[in-house]
Amino acid sequence: MSALPLLWALALCSPASAQTAAQAGANAAEPNAVEQVLAEFERVPLVAIGEQHRRAEVHEFLAALLAHPRFGRAVDDIVVEFGNALYQPLADRYVAGEDVPAAELRRIWRDTGQWLVWDSPLYEQFFAHVRALNLARPPEERVRVLLGDPPIDWAKVATAADYRRFAERDAFYAEVVEREVLEKDRRGLLVVGSMHLMRRGPLDRPLPGGAGVAALLEQHAPGALHVVWTLPAAAELASKLGFERAPAYRALGDDALGAQSYGVLVPASLLVLVDGEWKPLGEAKWPPMRAVVDALLWLGPEEHSVDPAPSIYREPEYERELRRRAPILKEVYGMDFLPELEELLAKSATTSK
Numbered sequence: 001m002s003a004l005p006l007l008w009a010l011a012l013c014s015p016a017s018a019q020t021a022a023q024a025g026a027n028a029a030e031p032n033a034v035e036q037v038l039a040e041f042e043r044v045p046l047v048a049i050g051e052q053h054r055r056a057e058v059h060e061f062l063a064a065l066l067a068h069p070r071f072g073r074a075v076d077d078i079v080v081e082f083g084n085a086l087y088q089p090l091a092d093r094y095v096a097g098e099d100v101p102a103a104e105l106r107r108i109w110r111d112t113g114q115w116l117v118w119d120s121p122l123y124e125q126f127f128a129h130v131r132a133l134n135l136a137r138p139p140e141e142r143v144r145v146l147l148g149d150p151p152i153d154w155a156k157v158a159t160a161a162d163y164r165r166f167a168e169r170d171a172f173y174a175e176v177v178e179r180e181v182l183e184k185d186r187r188g189l190l191v192v193g194s195m196h197l198m199r200r201g202p203l204d205r206p207l208p209g210g211a212g213v214a215a216l217l218e219q220h221a222p223g224a225l226h227v228v229w230t231l232p233a234a235a236e237l238a239s240k241l242g243f244e245r246a247p248a249y250r251a252l253g254d255d256a257l258g259a260q261s262y263g264v265l266v267p268a269s270l271l272v273l274v275d276g277e278w279k280p281l282g283e284a285k286w287p288p289m290r291a292v293v294d295a296l297l298w299l300g301p302e303e304h305s306v307d308p309a310p311s312i313y314r315e316p317e318y319e320r321e322l323r324r325r326a327p328i329l330k331e332v333y334g335m336d337f338l339p340e341l342e343e344l345l346a347k348s349a350t351t352s353k
Contacts, residue, residue, distance in 0.1 A: 033297070034065050036249040037228060040295075041074040045187045046177065046225040048214065049297070050194030051081070054120040056304040058230055061247055061297070062191065063129055071133075072141025076186035078130065079177055081169075081193060082118040083108045083147030095131045095145050110318070112149040113166050115329055115337050116344075119308035146180050148173035148192065154321070160331035167332070170196055174216035182221055190225075197227045200292050202263070202284035214293075229265065229293040233303030240264070246300030258290030265289065265296075310348035313341060 040047045049065075052058050065071065066078075083091060087108045094100045108127070109118035127145065134142040150166035157163050166172075173192065181188035196213040217225045228249070231238060241257060241264070243250070252258030266282035286292070313319055319341075326337045 033061070033247040033249040034068050036251075037065060037297075038068060038070055038074050040226045040228075041187050044224055044226045045182060045185075046190060046217065046221075047188075047228065048190035048192060048197050048225060049228045050197050050230040050293075051191050052230055052232070052303075053117055053193060054122060054305045054307065055233075056122070056306050057233070057299040057302055059122045059126065059306075061299055062126070065189075066129060066133055072137045072143060074187065075143055075189050077144045077146050077181050077188040079146040079148050079173070079181065079188050079190045079192070080126070081148050081173065081191065081196070082112070082123045082126075083145070084112045084149050084152060085147040085172070085176065086111070086151035086153055088147050091127070091145050091147055094127060095134055096142070097131060097135050108147065111152070111154055113152050113163065113169070114149070115325075116308075116322075116340065119312060120306050121308065122306050146176055146188070148176050154325065157325075157328065160328055163328050163332055170210070170212050170216060173213050174220070177213075177217060178220060182224060194230060197229065198292050199227070200262075200287050202281065202286045226295065227293040228295045228297050230297045230299065231265070232267070233299070233301050235301040237265075238298050238301070241296065241298075243296075243298040246298050248298045249295060250298075251295045252290040253294065255290075257296075259288050262286040262289045262292045310344045313344045314348050319345070 037047060037049070049058075049062065051062075084107070090100060090104060091108055094105060105127070106124070109123045112118060130143065130145055150169060150172045152163070152166040173196070177188060177190065180186070190213070192213055198212055199214045199218055211219070214225060214227050231241075231243075238246075241250075250257065263282040263284060263286040266280075266286070270281040289296075313322070322341055323338070326341065330336055
């Protein structure tokens with residue numbers, strides 16, 4: 001995923017429906033789907049799950065996966081997109097059980113190169129859930145959380161040129177996986193936006209924006225990665241693919257479904273230029289599904305976005321820093337980010353009355 005707008009459209013949910021991942025995780029997934037994902041670690045050292053940002057159902061499944069009694073024996077590391085690698089020592093201390101002041105801890109997800117994406121409470125809850133599970137497990141089954149976003153130090157970023165040094169997000173994430181997981185003969189669960197996990201694109205052309213995480217890992221460590229593609233909450237698509245219950249997991253290797261065009265999975269709203277004409281991306285020539293991803297995960301037709309409380313943007317220091325970052329990001333991406341912040345601030349003012 002690029003810096004900023006979410007690819008998948010996310011529906012808003014009420015506070016009542018936005019359960020924390022830790023609360024909902026224990027009952028979120030049938031053991032079969034969780035155990036099928038865990039079983040992949042018996043074949044490969046890396047399993048990636050495509051995260052649809054801020055979607056509660058994805059984090060409920062992840063919470064159930066992490067809480068499985070065998071998880072700590074099957075997995076050594078979790079590599080996440082939603083953390084600034086500059087703060088790896090801080091993350092290590094926290095998930096190991098040390099007390100870390102909240103203001104320091106928040107820097108892990110607030111100080112990435114992204115704009116507001118990780119402010120959802122789901123990401124803070126993810127770290128807290130791993131920490132709680134580590135404290136309940138024997139030392140040899142405790143896992144490490146590796147931060148996969150480039151180590152940008154915003155205190156030293158004053159211009160677009162300063163920021164661009166940290167723009168190669170996929171390459172950095174893949175380097176973390178190679179250095180900290182593969183080279184140390186460990187096993188890693190990769191949690192990263194779905195679009196980073198496509199091995200190939202349409203029309204036999206390079207992927208937009210260059211090779212993503214999965215394509216890079218395939219180049220450097222062929223056969224080491226198993227990609228689990230999380231389907232959107234589209235009941236019609238699920239029925240077309242043969243999914244009847246959720247959650248459900250389906251490996252594509254020997255499945256006839258894997259021979260179908262990957263274009264079936266592409267949202268109709270995305271367009272691509274074909275012979276001078278803009279067409280839905282799904283209608284372009286795609287490789288078979290199994291050439292792009294290895295398995296499909298269906299989490300049901302519900303799609304709830306857990307958004308941050310707008311009041312966090314009225315924290316003086318955070319608001320000031322976001323206003324400073326906005327023009328830097330605008331110069332890099334050509335988008336004005338301040339209107340989104342202003343809208344959130346206005347919403348906060350309204351709800352506080």
